[in-house]
Amino acid sequence: MTMSDALSRIDQIQSTLQRIAGTQSPAKTAASAASADAFAATLASSLGTTGTSASGVAALAGTSTATGTDVATAAQKYLGVPYVFGGEDASGMDCSGLVQKVYADVGIEVPRLVSGQMKLGTEVGSLAEAQPGDLIVTGGGAHILIYAGNNKVIHAPYAGRTVCLVEAYMTDADIDTIRRVIPTQTAATAGNTTADMFSAALASFESGGAR
Known part of the structure; x- marks a missing residue:
């Protein structure tokens, strides 16, 4: 079938x-x-x-057909979108709004807030093991980023900034959890x-x- x-x-x-x-x-x-x-x-x-x-x-x-790479690619569509607290679309978004929108774009419904997103999927042991599409939570659950591969992350940082692709600036000591929403296959x-x-x-x- x-x-x-x-x-x-x-x-x-x-x-x-x-x-x-x-x-x-x-x-x-x-x-x-x-x-x-x-x-x-x-x-x-x-x-x-x-x-x-x-x-x-x-x-x-x-x-079923989405991959972590699909998530990372979808996230790049929002590069340059201004940070807006509570925002969740191309006119402006915050960190968790970006995650929710990107996953929705590949057909996966996730919670709106970091508190729910940080419990998704399975935990990844370290940044070295992260794969595209994984979610990285920092700041005691205050911030969430999307791992894009090649030691880069996509996130909506804070007011006055825009969604951006940057080098992963955190270490394992700074990370609360890394979540793999889509199984590796x-x-x-x-x-x-x-x-x-x-x-x-x-x-x-x-x-x-x-x-």
């Missing part, structure tokens, strides 16, 4: 569950919702990520593997799905 087929099948399942919910008793409606959640949990487990309901499937699908492998995982999760769901 291709990714497109899997997504199409998911849409069909969600539509069916919605129709069932509109005609069943409260108890059966709850069972249908539980079945949808079970599907999401199965899918999340297959993907090695956290999911809470079927509504999260679209966001998970968006991560080629885009092709990620796409094929995720499509297979979708198929397995769908098969598991449909074998014991809502009736």
Whole structure:
């Protein structure tokens, strides 16, 4: 099953569950919702990520073909955008607004604030191990940057500055955490593997799905 087929099948399942919910008793409606959640949990487990309901499937699908390099490339589109506290678009953005916008551009939904972003994915042990797209948190959780590769970072520094690409000026001692949101693998492998995982999760769901 291709990714497109899997997504199409998911849409069909969600539509069916919605129709069932509109005609069943409260108890059966709850069972249908539980079945949808079970599907999401199965899918999340297959993907090695956290999911809470079927509504999260679209966001998970968006991560399947993105790579860390895609994130770093997307971030470069915002070089020169002025720092604006609370900003989150091309008219102005702060550090976490930049991260949220860049990840959204590659199809991945992340929290708006550093406090949420610094808990994403898996931790990277040191700056020497960082890869493009990794998130670097400094200042006790006050600032977040995107690692661009070749010992460079992209960030929105502070008022009066613009989004910029600079040498990584911090050391491991300055870093609170480095987070890898996208697992290390080629885009092709990620796409094929995720499509297979979708198929397995769908098969598991449909074998014991809502009736």
